[in-house]
Every structure is written in structure tokens, then in C-alpha cells.
Amino acid sequence: MDQISTRDLIMGNPVARAFAVTGDAWTQLILREAFYGARRFSQWRDRLGMPRSVLTDRLNRLVAAGLLEQRGAKDSATRLEYRLTEMGLDMFGVAVMQGQWERKWARSPLQERYALAFFDRQSGERVMPAIFDHERGHPVDPKQVRWDAGEGLTAIAPPTSRRRRTQPIETDRAIIDRSTDIMGDYWSWAVLAAAFFRLRRFDEIHEALGVATNILADRLNRMVLHGVLQKKLYQKAPPRFEYRLTRAGLDLFPMIMAMHGWSERWLCPDGVPLKLVDVKTGEPIHPIVCDLATGQRLDPRNIRWEVEAAPEDPDAA
Template identity: 40%
Template structure:
């Protein structure tokens, strides 16, 4: 296994982003922040989260620069948490996760599906992670990773992130969105990263990720059970299998690109990326950008409003059917 490949998988803008936001409760808190949560009780009401866990995660997000703590009451002293520019820039990640959940997740609720419209009434918004062509999404195979100007060393892993993350629960008692469960576990998203680098075989995962056999087997089994990976035999005697991204798994690529773009902008020095994406067509470096496929323009979250994807009667029928 190429040592450069191992280094690229473990040290790139996506891995840096995951060290900041790649944990299930953190992602759920940010999701609710995009939906308007600002005060401690807002998150308590919306999430089945312990007060101590919420307090720790809010402090972590504030220290990382994604939330700003602002006083709104003096006696007794009370604070609210507002997304900073760095936090608001995660909108691309949030919207790509939402769209994947709607289109691909077996846990999605069609009655809650949304579509996006321009606030100025100019028409629909179709978010994509675009590259050289502003109206065309980057697809797997359009770009290839290569070591950047400063490959460096893999960042230190957080012990909290090494452990198995139990799926957080909604207040309703239902499992969280599948996308958040996948990206909210350190080893799962590292295995996914390796898959997008075309790692397929068990021994290659072991060499590339420095992961234990038990953890690797658990994460591969989970990804297969969720339909993200397919297990295919490549050797009969002895029997050997490889793990290949399914269509559902490949559809996660825009979310990966959104994490890459955010990590590159906020967690890496300009011009000093540890990993770059290179266009297969032109050989030029590409930094994914969240754009509207209709107009090719970059999307400003403040110019977008979500609306139900279906009529009220359709939503009622869907809810009744469930």
C-alpha cells in the first residue's frame, strides 16, 4: 500500500473538518442551529440530549469558532449561541446531508421533504458541489486527489472520536438521520474516505487506516447493512471479499466534497493544502463550491428559503401511510 495514499486519507481537509464537527451530537446541534436554535433550552426541547453533554458540545463549538456566545439577559445572566461566519459556512455540508437523506436514506420521511427557493422570488435553487463547470456537479472520477504543497503528518486523533459512537436519539425515540450517524462516527467516516480513494480489500483497509480488526469488521458490517457498501467476492479459494461503494454510497460524494471545501477554507492555510483535488479533464486543481445548478451562481444561505417539497394534502397522506 502506497504510504502517500495512507497519508492522504488520514491528513486532508475532510479529516481536519471531521476533527472539529465529525461527532453525532455536534452535528445535531449544528443542524438545529441552522433551523434557528440559539438558546440552551431550544436544543433541550428539540434533542434527547443530556444537559451536561449539551453544555460540553456548545463550549467545544464556541472554542472552535463556529458559535459565538452572546448575553441576552443580565439577571440572571443568560447567553445565546449564534453561528459565526465559520459556522454559517457549513451550510453546504448541512444541505448536502439533507438532500442525501431525502433521496437515499431508508429513514427519510417524505412528508418532511423540502425544496429550496430564492428569497427574491427568482426561482428554484438546485444545490450542487461544482468545480470547473459552475452548473455541473463534481462526480466521483471527475477529480483525483494528490498530495498538496504541505502533505505533513496526520493530526492527532481524539480519544472521544476513537470509541464507538452510539446512535444519538431524537426526542421521539427514533434513530437520527442515517447521514449524521455515518459522518458522526470517526471510524465510519474514515472507512468511507478510504472507499472514495478506491480502497476495497480488508487487508488494505487495515494497512491504510491503522484500525483494529474488530473495529474495522464492525464498521464494514454496518456500512454493508445500511446499503452504503456491497460485499463482492473476488477470490474463491480461500474465499475473499472486497467492499465496493453502492449507488447509495457514491451519492454521499457531494457531502464529502462539502466537508473538503469547508476544511480547506477554514482549517488549512491558503495555498498549503495537504491534499488537492485535480481535474481529470484539464489537470487543474479544483476547490468545490456550493452553487445553484440553475444559474451557476454561488449560493448564499441568506438568499435561500426552504419550503415543503409536497402539498399539504400530499404530506398528510404520506404521514397517514407511515
């Protein structure tokens, strides 16, 4: 295999493919409301306060990508509804892991008081989400994961330009709310990916991503402001800085793993361009969000969730 460039590594891996589809803040919020039962255009419009043109665009993109499908409404011969497909339903695990990170590091006012608890619909047992190497396998230890380049690891084109949502919305949910203000666009996720691949300096991140310098500076500053990256001086004259993942940034790894697994299942029909391997066993890792006790995949059709009082210590959540 030819030598892999840093750009190919960051912009062509499964997570990059996934965020090209779902990395936009409005898209994440539309999927969140779909898990809360939204099916009609008016429900998303009223709950999210989205401009009609933006909502239409995102719904069309989700249908084209295969996460939503249009069906005729049961109570109307003319009205259409949007339903999650199997591909869309499989995003539930990613949303749960994103919500867990948010509850710990970026709580909304509601999340200061309440948390979501998940239960198996049949047994009634509490479900504790965790990343497994495969369904009914073993929990993944982030420190025991390495990657191998697969076939087709080449940089993909960034998604077509979509205006970043700059104003926070008024909804307050117990899952996925403030995190979309922090990482609600493709380039924010690309910067995060660069950090996980240990790119730390502005010039090397810029070379790997190929993004405009003003956009890169904005995303780096945003990540520092929200505590995902920390800015450290490594040269005094002239001043030069490095950007390193904080504890909050490192804690995004389970969500990144969940997104990697989702992309493997749905966006890599010709093989996985970057494979994950267990360092200890040498066995492949196909990340999936499962119940810690049973190893069973989290399926929103088999899970009910309830709002309960949030623990005072976010680490206890």
C-alpha cells in the first residue's frame, strides 16, 4: 500500500465520512427530535425554530443520505411524514454517547437538574450505555486501541457549504443540546479529529485539513473557549502555540468510537478505510453502543427513557 498522507488519514477515515453527513448542528438536532418522536415538518419547525428553507434542506439531505424516509401519514391521504430508517435508528447509540459527554462537560440548564435514564422495555432493567468491540463482545478500553490503514483511505471532499448556526436555540433537552453549539459543524469535528491524531500546531493542522486559515482559527478558538482544547505556548519569540486535548476533549473518544462504528456499518460498503484493533488481543474492533450488563446493542425501539434527578457529581452520571 502506498504511504498514507496525514490529510488522507484525517479526511478519509470512517468518522470523517460520518461527520460529512451528520456533523451539522441542525442535522444533529433534527435527529434528536426524531428520537423524541418528531415526524412532521411542523413539529421540527415549532420545536427548533428553524427557518423553513434550512429545515427543508436538512430533511432533504437526510432523506438522500438514507437516515430518513418519507411515508404517507396514516391520518391523511395527502400529508407526508418523515420516519427514521434502520440507518437513522442506528444513530441512537451515537446520540446517547454525545448526550453522556454533554451532561458531564456542557450541561444545559435542564441537565443541571435532570438526567436521562434508560431502561429495557421488556425486562425493565436499567441500561448503562458503553462502547463494545462488537455486540455481546467486550467493553473497549480507549488506551488499548490502535488503527491500521485499510483500502481506500483517501481524503473525501468536505460537504457543500452550510451556514453555521451561530445563535443558540431555546429548546432544553436532557440529551444533545449545548454540544451542538460547541461542535456543530464539519470543520469543528475535523479539528477534533486532527487533535486525536496528535496534530497540535496551527500550520500542521492547516496543511492536513486544507481549510481556510480564518475558519481554522475560529474553530480552534471555539474549542479552547469551551474547554475541549487547551492552548500552550511552545515558543516565545515569535509566540507560537500548540493545541492539546483537555480531559473534556479526551472524553469525547467514546462518541467518536460510536460514530466510527456507525460509519463502518453504513458508509463503507467497499471496506473500512481505517480499521481499529485491540492492542492486547490483535482482534478487530467494530465499535457499537451496547448495554454494559448484557452486551446487547442499544435499539431505541427496545429502550424507554425517563427523566430523573441528575446526580450532583457529573462523574457519577
